[in-house]
Amino acid sequence: MLSQPQILQWLQAYATEIEQNKTYLTELDAAIGDADHGINMDRGFKKVSILLPTLTDKDISNILKTVSMTLISSIGGASGPLYGTWFLRASTAVVDKQELTEQDVLGLLQAGLDGVLQRGKAQLGDKTMVDVLSPAIVAFEQAVGESKGTLEAMQQAVAKAQKGLQETIPMQAKKGRASYLGERSIGHQDPGGTSAYLMLKSLLEVLESSQTTNH
């Protein structure tokens, strides 16, 4: 289960994670892009962070939709529209739900990825956030199929996300600015994959901390 307060906690945790990793994300983008990924993400999620206290009485879908609009309007580059699309599609997957079962979370993650795939047209192996999000969902779905709860499914998803992120290093970029470098993009970790990993890791941390406080 994932509740509305946990969704708000997750977004705050992710905003904090982005702030703490702003320089790291920008350095990763400096190697194979234009050195703005951390700056882009931090600009968007600072705005989200300011809005969060005004969203406490909104349902999960509306919260995610507000995040989407905020990201689209404040982040430039490729990542603004892509994360904006992720959150928009995630929001439409959970309309009118007050809390999310593990099936709902699976649907949310899948809808977000589908949006990114439609918008960005990246395939697995193109060295993008897709290489992190996609294996995470496969792991989450498998865990749900084995009747695991949201926490355990997310633990497995984050483990695969981390593996997927490592696997972006030897890939040659086929989408986005990094693709302009051709073979010189090989040997570097994908910045957008890194921020996508942090997004899932923040959600896991919220689930883990709720578990501790419930016992």
Ligand code: ADP
């Ligand atoms: P820009 O490349 O416009 O400067 P950012 O630096 O903020 O934008 O984001 C770069 C990240 O966006 C990449 O590391 C990659 O993960 C992701 N990305 C770029 N193009 C695509 C795409 N077509 N599909 C999915 N993700 C993409």
Ligand code: MG
């Ligand atoms: Mg960039």
